[in-house]
Amino acid sequence: PxxxxxxxxxxxxxxxxxxxxxxxxxxxxxxxxxxxxxxxxxxxxxxxxxxxxxxxxxxxxxxxxxxxxxxxxxxxxxxxxxxxxxxxxxxxxxxxxxxxxxxxxxxxxxxxxxxxxxxxxxxxxxxxxxxxxxxxxxxxxxxxxxxxxxxxxxxxxxxxxxxxxxxxxxxxxxxxxxxxxxxxxxxxxxxxxxxxxxxxxxxxxxxxxxxxxxxxxxxxxxxxxxxxxxxxxxxxxxxxxxxxxxxxxxxxxxxxxxxxxxxxxxxxxxxxxxxxxxxxxxxxxxxxxxxxxxxxxxxxxxxxxxxxxDLCDPTNVVKMPGVAQCIQWMRSEDSRAFFRDLRKSCRASSIVVPREVYADWQDIKVWATDKGGKQAEKLLQARLDKFYATARYTEHAPSTCAWTVERWEQQLQAWRTESGAPIVAWPP
Ligand SMILES: [Zn+2]
The missing domain is CATH 3.30.200.20 (Phosphorylase Kinase; domain 1)
Structure with a gap:
């Protein structure tokens, strides 16, 4: 009634x-x-x-x-x-x-x-x-x-x-x-x-x-x-x-x-x-x-x-190196469960991970509310650190080095060819 x-x-x-x-x-x-x-x-x-x-x-x-x-x-x-x-x-x-x-x-x-x-x-x-x-x-x-x-x-x-x-x-x-x-x-x-x-x-x-x-x-x-x-x-x-x-x-x-x-x-x-x-x-x-x-x-x-x-900018961005192995790691079967949990625990509505290499540093994009976004950044960074622990070697550039950006680019390219390893500079 x-x-x-x-x-x-x-x-x-x-x-x-x-x-x-x-x-x-x-x-x-x-x-x-x-x-x-x-x-x-x-x-x-x-x-x-x-x-x-x-x-x-x-x-x-x-x-x-x-x-x-x-x-x-x-x-x-x-x-x-x-x-x-x-x-x-x-x-x-x-x-x-x-x-x-x-x-x-x-x-x-x-x-x-x-x-x-x-x-x-x-x-x-x-x-x-x-x-x-x-x-x-x-x-x-x-x-x-x-x-x-x-x-x-x-x-x-x-x-x-x-x-x-x-x-x-x-x-x-x-x-x-x-x-x-x-x-x-x-x-x-x-x-x-x-x-x-x-x-x-x-x-x-x-x-x-x-x-x-x-x-x-x-x-x-x-x-x-x-x-x-x-x-x-x-x-x-x-x-x-x-x-x-x-x-x-x-x-x-x-x-x-x-x-x-x-x-x-x-x-x-x-x-x-x-x-x-x-x-x-x-x-x-x-x-x-x-x-x-x-x-x-x-x-x-x-x-x-x-x-x-497609309609709005991400609320949070985490940088990842444009390295094929790293992309593979983040998109692996193993990572699938990680992202499923991440979406849930951080209440993220969308997460976009790059599919291919297009730059030295690429964006993992997150759409989430304020608190969830911060939490997602932390967890994504931890996930990347796991990859770094097994795959990365870090060499610090001397702070007194006076090379220009162009000079560095040249040198990095030479080292890449010589070593066959992906090398990216930090900060981006
Ligand atoms: Zn819809």
């Missing part, structure tokens, strides 16, 4: 994030923080829409004029459009998340008993997390995230739908910002969107969690969508926290089934020039966390999505 699904909405999110086990913890809504004392005093109503929306005449509603701001995104910039709306908002919330309270909401014109199509949900941040502007920036971050998700979803739908015989419905519930202007109601903001009914499912989180246990086909498409947004924004944006109502419905006879997604509350991780998307925007750390758990699937391949290491 829809009412019990709604009750579970935020609880489910908290549990699932815990299971994600990502190194970066979500500072967003689903952080699962214990509400403080002030929050504990809030009184709630039951999350039963049939009761909430039964009687518009009652004393349970606040009605006021509000500026409704809608955000759209065109791939590079945002546009805002505002209009005045009469809003009816329940006095008591029916639910709370880590950072927000959710209220029943209806827009004018309204019937005395509005039907489901007019049911809405108002989401307002706790006062104690707001800054000077009454929460305008913080609330608009949710709307901006949704606008970005909407922009990419439209393109994703077309491209995936084409390959899938047009069988994909993939969208986000529009999210607008409301700023009351009636006397006595000014000075605060909240977000409003259509009330979602149905089985609520979380497909990924902003901290790297990937749902692998339910809604398999939906989850694959959702993970590919997050990857897609990163690829198409050239590594500047990534839409995650994909959650909402998912399912499958029969098309007209003989045309098979169609998957549908109606998602809400997406979060954007931004890297580069965009203004941050609120506290849930974990930037590069969030992007690393996604790739650490993401394995490209058929949809990623179909869309020809570029890998993380």
């Amino acid at each position: 829809s009412s019990s699904t709604t009750t579970q909405l935020f609880e489910t999110i908290v549990e699932l994030d815990g299971e994600g086990g990502g190194e970066v913890s979500s500072s967003g809504e689903e952080s699962g923080d214990e509400p403080d004392d002030q929050r504990g005093k809030i009184s709630f109503e039951l999350p039963t829409p049939e009761v909430i929306f039964r009687d518009m005449e009652g004393s349970h509603w606040n009605s006021f004029q509000a500026a409704q701001t809608s955000f759209s995104f065109d791939g590079t910039k945002f546009t805002r459009r505002a209009q005045v709306q009469r809003v009816h908002l329940r006095k008591k919330p029916f639910m709370q998340g880590g950072m927000r309270l959710a209220y029943g909401m209806v827009l004018d014109p309204v019937a005395s008993e509005p039907d489901q199509a007019h049911w809405m949900c108002g989401k307002r941040l706790f006062q104690d997390v707001l800054h000077q502007d009454g929460g305008f920036q913080a609330h608009s971050a949710f709307c901006r995230s949704t606008a970005v998700a909407h922009y990419f979803a439209k393109r994703f739908r077309t491209q995936v739908g084409k390959a899938n015989g047009g069988r994909l419905e993939f969208g986000f519930v529009p999210c607008n910002l409301y700023s009351p202007v009636s006397k006595g109601e000014e000075g605060y903001h909240f977000c409003g969107e259509k009330w979602l009914k149905g089985h609520f499912v979380k497909l990924n989180s902003n901290a790297g969690f990937v749902n692998e246990t339910e809604f398999g086909e939906h989850s694959d498409i959702a993970q590919a969508f997050s990857h897609y947004t990163f690829d198409r924004s050239k590594g500047e944006l990534m839409v995650v926290d994909l959650q909402g109502i998912c399912g499958e419905r029969a098309r007209s006879q003989g045309e098979g089934n169609e998957l549908y997604f109606l998602l809400t509350d997406p979060q954007v991780h931004s890297s580069g020039t965009f203004e941050r998307f609120g506290p849930g925007d974990l930037a590069d750390q969030g992007i690393r966390a996604f790739f650490q758990h993401h394995r490209c699937n058929e949809w990623c391949r179909l869309l020809d999505l570029k890998k993380e290491h």
Whole structure:
């Protein structure tokens, strides 16, 4: 039943994030923080829409004029459009998340008993997390995230739908910002969107969690969508926290089934020039966390999505000598287990080891979060030292030597020819 699904909405999110086990913890809504004392005093109503929306005449509603701001995104910039709306908002919330309270909401014109199509949900941040502007920036971050998700979803739908015989419905519930202007109601903001009914499912989180246990086909498409947004924004944006109502419905006879997604509350991780998307925007750390758990699937391949290491610079680099034996050692069967463990223990999302000799000193590139990257550097160096211990002979150049670089190059070349051994100079 829809009412019990709604009750579970935020609880489910908290549990699932815990299971994600990502190194970066979500500072967003689903952080699962214990509400403080002030929050504990809030009184709630039951999350039963049939009761909430039964009687518009009652004393349970606040009605006021509000500026409704809608955000759209065109791939590079945002546009805002505002209009005045009469809003009816329940006095008591029916639910709370880590950072927000959710209220029943209806827009004018309204019937005395509005039907489901007019049911809405108002989401307002706790006062104690707001800054000077009454929460305008913080609330608009949710709307901006949704606008970005909407922009990419439209393109994703077309491209995936084409390959899938047009069988994909993939969208986000529009999210607008409301700023009351009636006397006595000014000075605060909240977000409003259509009330979602149905089985609520979380497909990924902003901290790297990937749902692998339910809604398999939906989850694959959702993970590919997050990857897609990163690829198409050239590594500047990534839409995650994909959650909402998912399912499958029969098309007209003989045309098979169609998957549908109606998602809400997406979060954007931004890297580069965009203004941050609120506290849930974990930037590069969030992007690393996604790739650490993401394995490209058929949809990623179909869309020809570029890998993380093609789209952004490595977070850490370890120098290795451009010596064939050393490359062989690092790419040997023996080293395979080492790299598997390294990826895991350092939570590295990608590690790239050179395949062939192209310079005296070459880069082993690592993509990892701050702490993991440092640890990976140490372990890679230790792995190289193991090779050096058996294969390297070091000769120190006298510090008084006045040879030029050219002279050294000449001499090294002569020694290489004479000895048949690879010789590289340090420092690079
Ligand atoms: Zn992928």
